[in-house]
Amino acid sequence: MIPSQFDYVAPTSVQEALTLLSENPDGAKLMAGGQSLLPVLRMRLNAPELVIDISGLEELKGITDEGDAIRIGAAATYQDVLESGLVREHLRLLHQAVETIADPQIRHRGTICGALAHADPAGDVGAPVLALDATMMVQSRGVVGPHPVPASEFFVDLFETAVGENELLTEVRLPKHTGWGSHYEKFVRVSHQWAILGIAATVRTEGSTIAEARVGLTNMGSTPLRARAVEQALVGQPATEEALAEICAQVGEGTDPPSDLNGQADYRRHVAGVLTRRAVLAAAAG
Incomplete structure (x- = not known):
């Protein structure tokens, strides 16, 4: 038009x-x-x-x-x-x-x-x-x-x-x-699409342990969000999949993601947990 x-x-x-x-x-x-x-x-x-x-x-x-x-x-x-x-x-x-x-x-x-x-x-x-x-x-x-x-x-x-x-x-x-490790995990169906959801993670490690963590959420509500409870829970944890899986799975709690043709809200919450684990592990690896 x-x-x-x-x-x-x-x-x-x-x-x-x-x-x-x-x-x-x-x-x-x-x-x-x-x-x-x-x-x-x-x-x-x-x-x-x-x-x-x-x-x-x-x-x-x-x-x-x-x-x-x-x-x-x-x-x-x-x-x-x-x-x-x-x-x-x-x-x-x-x-x-x-x-x-x-x-x-x-x-x-x-x-x-x-x-x-x-x-x-x-x-x-x-x-x-x-x-x-x-x-x-x-x-x-x-x-x-x-x-x-x-x-x-x-x-x-x-x-x-x-x-x-x-x-x-x-x-x-x-x-x-x-010196902080970081990773942005963006979930889309096709290249160049708006994010169905995204996870922005940056961490500071001491040895193999997470000393500080920051996690931001894309398209998990009406505004960008900080996963502060997850950030706090990550501190002091070893940067391993076993240690982080349960913590990261909780990232969708309290969020209000949209439901549309790309996925329902519950689906987005589940995927957000998976992507948060990936993003934090990738950030911790440097």
């Missing part, structure tokens, strides 16, 4: 973009890579009067080392993440998840922050960002500097985040997990 008619503007600063948002409260949408927004427009699920393109804003570009964290700007693409030595070294889990996203064309246009703001629970970046204890930086109009929102408070509901109507997600900051 062809989108409804809309005006297009490319602001020269974040504050200009925020001003445009506030001046068009009911009819404006932000666009970075457009890989989430454009399909919505083509299907006419949304019909904004104005599209504000922030992809050219230099202040939103780049991936930088901030000491104990890595900053990823709102205009940084998936491909920027894949090509970043900082991400490969310090945020291996995110790198692995992004590798599974769609195809090269989409990865060269889509952005990490755009996906986070879109908040599709089947998207592949929410779970690893949660597992890595990220902080989202959100800018308001007329305020000097963005304010931090922990990833644990960022995802509110289906396609809903803590970013206000006249606010902009400018960057995400992820604490370094240098």
Whole structure:
């Protein structure tokens, strides 16, 4: 389908973009890579009067080392993440998840922050960002500097985040997990499909024992989820299939996955346990 008619503007600063948002409260949408927004427009699920393109804003570009964290700007693409030595070294889990996203064309246009703001629970970046204890930086109009929102408070509901109507997600900051093992286990029927479900696991081992663990869940509820009970139970366990099987099988408890043509909720909970065991074992193996 062809989108409804809309005006297009490319602001020269974040504050200009925020001003445009506030001046068009009911009819404006932000666009970075457009890989989430454009399909919505083509299907006419949304019909904004104005599209504000922030992809050219230099202040939103780049991936930088901030000491104990890595900053990823709102205009940084998936491909920027894949090509970043900082991400490969310090945020291996995110790198692995992004590798599974769609195809090269989409990865060269889509952005990490755009996906986070879109908040599709089947998207592949929410779970690893949660597992890595990220902080989202959100800018308001007329305020000097963005304010931090922990990833644990960022995802509110289906396609809903803590970013206000006249606010902009400018960057995400992820604490370094240098030396941690990691693995993203994505379950799909065909290549490049949205995740039926996914498991983002990163662990720090001491010898053959798990010292710390982080586990994020993709498409197991209306938002990305953290499996905190499983994380706690993994600590102190030997990284063997026998030791981890029963713990990982409990990962679906308390979740509310969808039931659709790809599988019923109970099926997803069962598969999540299997994939969590695989992901944790692979992460522990380095």
